[in-house]
Amino acid sequence: MDLIAHWLGNMPDFAVPFALAALGLIISERAGVLSLGAEGLMLVGALAGVGVQLAVHEPGIALLGSMLAAATVSILFAVMVVWLRVNQVIAGLALVFFCQGLTGLLGTVLGWTNQPVTGLDVLPLGPLAQLPLIGGLFRQNVVAYLTPVIFALVVWYLNRTVSGLRLRAVGENPQAADAAGIPVLRTRFLAILAGSALIGLAGGYIAVLSTKLWIAGMTGGRGWIAVGLVIFARWSPWRAFAGALLFGGIEALIPQLAAAGISLPQYFVLMTPYVVTLGVMVWVALARRGSDETPGALGEPYLREERR
Amino acid sequence: MPPTAESAAPPPRRRFVPLLERRYTLELRQQLSWPKQAAILALAVALGLFICGAILVAAGVSPEDLLNEFVVQTFTDPQNLRAVLFQAAPMVMVGLAAAMAFRARFWNLGLEGQMVWGAIGATFVSIHEVGPPALRLWLMAAAALLCGLAWVVLPALFKMRLGINEIISSLMLNYVAANLLLHLLYGSWKDPKDAFPYSPKFQAFERLPDIAGGFSSAIVLAAVVAVAAWWFVDKSRAGLYLRFVHASTRVADAVGVPVRRLVLGSVLLSGALAGLAGFMVAAGQEGRLTQAFYNGYGFSGILIAFLARNNPLAASVVAVLVATLFVAGRSLQVFYQIPFSMVQLIQAILVVCVASSDFFIRHRIRAVGQKGA
Numbered sequence: 001m002d003l004i005a006h007w008l009g010n011m012p013d014f015a016v017p018f019a020l021a022a023l024g025l026i027i028s029e030r031a032g033v034l035s036l037g038a039e040g041l042m043l044v045g046a047l048a049g050v051g052v053q054l055a056v057h058e059p060g061i062a063l064l065g066s067m068l069a070a071a072t073v074s075i076l077f078a079v080m081v082v083w084l085r086v087n088q089v090i091a092g093l094a095l096v097f098f099c100q101g102l103t104g105l106l107g108t109v110l111g112w113t114n115q116p117v118t119g120l121d122v123l124p125l126g127p128l129a130q131l132p133l134i135g136g137l138f139r140q141n142v143v144a145y146l147t148p149v150i151f152a153l154v155v156w157y158l159n160r161t162v163s164g165l166r167l168r169a170v171g172e173n174p175q176a177a178d179a180a181g182i183p184v185l186r187t188r189f190l191a192i193l194a195g196s197a198l199i200g201l202a203g204g205y206i207a208v209l210s211t212k213l214w215i216a217g218m219t220g221g222r223g224w225i226a227v228g229l230v231i232f233a234r235w236s237p238w239r240a241f242a243g244a245l246l247f248g249g250i251e252a253l254i255p256q257l258a259a260a261g262i263s264l265p266q267y268f269v270l271m272t273p274y275v276v277t278l279g280v281m282v283w284v285a286l287a288r289r290g291s292d293e294t295p296g297a298l299g300e301p302y303l304r305e306e307r308r
Numbered sequence: 309m310p311p312t313a314e315s316a317a318p319p320p321r322r323r324f325v326p327l328l329e330r331r332y333t334l335e336l337r338q339q340l341s342w343p344k345q346a347a348i349l350a351l352a353v354a355l356g357l358f359i360c361g362a363i364l365v366a367a368g369v370s371p372e373d374l375l376n377e378f379v380v381q382t383f384t385d386p387q388n389l390r391a392v393l394f395q396a397a398p399m400v401m402v403g404l405a406a407a408m409a410f411r412a413r414f415w416n417l418g419l420e421g422q423m424v425w426g427a428i429g430a431t432f433v434s435i436h437e438v439g440p441p442a443l444r445l446w447l448m449a450a451a452a453l454l455c456g457l458a459w460v461v462l463p464a465l466f467k468m469r470l471g472i473n474e475i476i477s478s479l480m481l482n483y484v485a486a487n488l489l490l491h492l493l494y495g496s497w498k499d500p501k502d503a504f505p506y507s508p509k510f511q512a513f514e515r516l517p518d519i520a521g522g523f524s525s526a527i528v529l530a531a532v533v534a535v536a537a538w539w540f541v542d543k544s545r546a547g548l549y550l551r552f553v554h555a556s557t558r559v560a561d562a563v564g565v566p567v568r569r570l571v572l573g574s575v576l577l578s579g580a581l582a583g584l585a586g587f588m589v590a591a592g593q594e595g596r597l598t599q600a601f602y603n604g605y606g607f608s609g610i611l612i613a614f615l616a617r618n619n620p621l622a623a624s625v626v627a628v629l630v631a632t633l634f635v636a637g638r639s640l641q642v643f644y645q646i647p648f649s650m651v652q653l654i655q656a657i658l659v660v661c662v663a664s665s666d667f668f669i670r671h672r673i674r675a676v677g678q679k680g681a
Contacts, residue, residue, distance in 0.1 A: 036475065080660065084667040089415055089475065090614060091663060097607045098656035104649025109367055216649065221483050228476040267491035274480040278466075281477060285470035 001133070007249075007256045009136020012144040013210050015248020017042070017202040019147055021226035022233065022240040023154055024198030030158065030235060031191035032171035032297040036092025037077055038199050039223025040099025041070040045203025047103040050214040051110065053117040062117075063143065063204045070200020071193045073099060078192040082185050085301040096223075104216040112214050119209040141209055143201075148241070150198075155237050167191055171295035174302040184302050199223070221274065228277040232284050234293040243280070250276055330675040337672050345669050352665030356658040363653070369644050378636045388635065390522055394593065396631035397526035398423075401585035402605045403612030403623040403630075404537045409578035410618050411541065411550050412571040413557065418463060418478030419582045420606035421485035422456040426583025427590040428489065429455030431507050431597040434514045435497065441513045448514060449587050456583015457576050459485065464575045468568060482606070493599055507597035516592040526592040530624070533581065537620035550574060582609070604634075604652060611655050615662060630655070 021038050028035045048069030053062035077095045080086040107113045120141035128138040158164040169177040170187045178184050206222070207214050225247060233240035254269050340348075364374055381388050402419050409416035416422075429451035433439070439447045459481060466472040493505040500508065516526045541547040552560040553567055561567045589601045608630050616622035637651035 076660065080664055084664045085670075086663045086666065090659065093417075093607070093610060094656050094659040094663065097652050098660065101649045101651070101653025101656055104647050105363075105367070105653055108645075108647040108649075216647075221479070224476060224479050228480070231473060231476070265491060265495075267487040267494070271484045271487045274483040277480050278477055281472050282466065282470060285466075285472050 003256055003260050005133050005136055006259075007252055008134055009139060010256070011245070011248050011252040012137065012140050012147075013248075014251040015244045016144050016147050017206045017210070017222060018226055018229060018247050019151070019241050019244035020202035020205065021199045021223060022229045022244055023151060023237055024195040024200075024202065025226055025230045026195075026233075026235055026237055026240060027154065027158075027167075027198065028188075028192045028195035029230060029298055030171045030295055031167050031188045032174060032295055032300065032302070033081055033188055033192055034088045034092065034299040035077075035192065035195060035199075036089060036227060037074070037095030037099070037196075037223075038226050039219060039221065040096035041074060041196050041199040042203030042206070042219045042223045043103045043217070044073050044099050045070045045200030046207035046218060047107055047112065047203075047214055048200070049204030049208040050115070050117055051106075051112050053208050054112060054115055057118065059118070059120045059208055062208050063201060066200045066204025066208070067197040068200075070203065071197040073102075074192055074196030077196075078189045081301060082188045082192070085303060088299050088301070100217065107214055107216055114213055114215065116213050117208060119212050143205060143209060151237055151241055158237070168295070170302075171297055174297050174300075178302070178304060184304075188302070199226075202226075225273060225277050228281055232277075232280045234284070235295060236293070246280075247273060247276070329678060331678060332673050333676050335672045335674060337670060340669055348665050348668050349662065352661040353658065356661035359657050359661075360654045364640075364646070364650070367644075367646055367650070369640065369646065373644075377639060378632065381639075382632050382636065386521075390524075391635050392628065392631050393527045394524045395634050396628045397524065397530040397592065398585040398588040398605065399608060399612065399627035399631045399634075400530040400534055400624050401581050401588060402609030403616065403627045404534060404620055405578045405581035405585065406609040406613035407541075407616065407618040407620060407623050408537070408574045408581060410613050411554055412574040413554060414464070414467065414571065414575045414578070415475045416460065416463075416478055416575065416578050416582075417475055417606065417610070418460060418481050418579075419585075419609045420602040421478070421482035422459045422579045422582035423586035423589070423602045423605055424482075424485040424489050425455040425459040426452035426586030427597055427601065428492065428586075429453075429583065430587045430590050431497065431510075434510050435507065441511075444511075444514050445516070445591065448591060449584065452583045452587030452590075453580045454583070456586060457580040459583070460575055460579025464572055468572065486602075489597075490599065493597065497597065499596075505599060509596050510591060514591060515595055516588065524592055526588045529584075529588070533584070534620050534624040537581075541618075541620055546570060546573065585609075604648075607652065608634075608655060611659055614659060 021042060025035050025038055045066035049062045049066035052065035053059060056062070074095075076098070077091055080091040080094075081088050120143065122139050123142055123145070125138035125145070129135050131138070158168060166177065166182045167187055169180070170182060170184050170191075174184045177187075202222075203219060206219060211218065229240055229243045229247065233243050250272055254272070257264060257269065258266075361371070361374060365371055369377075382392055383389065402423070405419055405422070406416060430448035433444065433448045433451045438444075438451075460478070463472075463474045463477040463481065466477050467474045490505075493507065497507045498504070499506055516524055516529075519525050519528060541550070549560070549565050549570055552565055553570055557567060585605065586602065589605075590597055594601055612623050612626045612630055616626045633651055633654060637646075637648055637654075640646045640650065641648050
């Protein structure tokens with residue numbers, strides 16, 4: 001019983017970064033840009049968050065710093081794929097390695113590595129937090145509570161606003177969108193920046209609120225898992241939210257099992273998130289039914305001069 | 309009185325329009341002569357190197373030392389040259405591995421996992437003393453080749469049978485392989501001598517021997533494989549078909565090229581080459597199975613294939629340059645406390661510059677009058 005209560009209480013800390021990163025990816029991929037750089041942008045968000053937090057000791061500002069830093073770095077990627085029409089896979093990979101190198105270098109040179117920071121206080125949600133078993137779910141920090149709200153806002157934006165409709169049009173059929181007078185390149189550029197800010201927030205959450213320190217390469221492939229998660233969710237935010245809970249649940253289970261004295265081969269346990277990612281991708285591929293929900297122009301640069 | 313033709317100002321055609329106030333259009337170039345292409349590429353590389361140099365200077369390396377470390381030391385000191393070529397051997401292999409997969413339009417990002425498996429296979433042969441000592445090294449290489457190949461089978465089949473994105477699946481398998489490696493090194497393969505998490509040292513005959521002049525035989529092996537790969541890509545029928553598949557998979561399929569077999573073949577070859585790279589690091593540089601020997605090879609392989617445009621011979625040259633970077637990066641780490649991530653950053657900056665330069669090769673930007681005109 002205690003095990004389950006603890007597990008549920010810890011789950012949001014693991015699920016929120018997946019959820020926010022996946023949401024950021026969905027925004028840019030719905031606009032037709034394949035953002036493989038999530039892993040790198042999360043690292044940038046994590047390092048920037050810790051750096052700001054060490055300076056100002058104000059988690060809210062630190063997380064804003066995470067978002068700002070990731071969005072700034074993503075300008076490099078946006079210029080490459082939107083204006084210079086670089087292959088999005090190459091540009092995404094280059095972004096990941098650029099960020100890994102940059103954060104590794106800055107983290108050491110600036111001396112931010114292994115410096116503990118203070119995170120956000122837990123905010124119990126009144127009587128809900130006293131519930132047996134699931135009470136832990138309601139003893140979280142503000143950002144964890146805000147995550148479903150951010151999701152609702154993005155869903156509302158994508159589905160209920162003109163601007164969101166335009167963004168999706170650009171991702172589905174940029175030629176038609178262009179003909180309808182929608183600025184394709186500008187929309188994509190802004191979608192990348194906005195999505196990257198959310199991915200940076202995910203990284204900031206891990207470093208500032210979860211582990212509360214910076215270590216080079218600390219995201220450990222979570223950005224890549226988020227990319228897989230978006231495919232699993234078929235570009236739907238709420239399905240991505242559910243997927244994030246699944247992955248967060250699995251990650252939260254790992255330390256719980258060890259604490260409960262269940263001895264499993266440690267490194268095989270550490271493999272599980274990656275194996276599960278593969279598993280859900282296979283499952284989605286096998287269960288592929290109904291309409292294909294992949295954004296129509298995902299991964300393709302838009303070239304007005306090369307109209308086909 | 310209306311102005312006469314003589315008194316009117318000359319038409320403002322020749323007036324200089326500030327660059328930002330001009331209107332630009334983008335034109336596709338049909339073709340650009342190769343000296344111009346080379347010039348654009350060289351400019352991009354120079355820009356990239358300049359940015360990297362500026363970062364290093366900002367991090368506290370003096371410009372003279374920079375030149376000394378990267379250029380003078382590498383090519384004048386035989387000790388350093390040996391180190392560079394030694395480092396280049398596995399680089400050539402991962403570069404070729406990436407090129408083989410990219411030629412089949414398969415993003416094999418699992419090079420590191422395949423290297424890990426290659427090294428695990430080779431170490432297995434060493435630990436269990438499979439076969440007579442005279443054949444041991446060959447058996448280790450064969451095991452590495454097969455294990456690397458086996459580790460790419462899954463993403464290849466996933467892509468071909470189920471349409472699963474190989475970028476994610478091959479990457480996920482890297483993490484699985486890395487954890488398996490740790491499991492072995494912290495478990496049954498731990499060195500019994502000092503209980504450190506690396507395998508027992510390979511015996512002398514299980515290590516890649518040196519040839520004349522202290523150069524490692526790894527570089528010979530890499531050269532042979534590079535020439536074979538060049539023959540395969542440039543001269544063989546399968547290589548020709550592969551170019552067809554690369555240009556247009558659908559058309560190739562329609563005219564009866566065995567697309568699936570070709571793609572599967574070159575992807576498996578890619579895995580096998582990455583496995584061999586793992587063998588080279590284990591049996592060459594380290595002399596044992598270590599924890600993080602594969603770090604950075606995955607991206608370097610992709611970078612090499614990208615810069616060499618998937619050409620095996622060009623890949624070998626680029627691999628030597630990347631190896632220089634690695635060796636210089638290590639001495640920067642020792643003498644200037646600059647973390648090795650700098651090497652990663654330099655590579656990424658070069659890719660960004662070169663990839664972006666392609667835009668100027670393919671497009672022409674032309675000013676066509678003034679804004680609002």
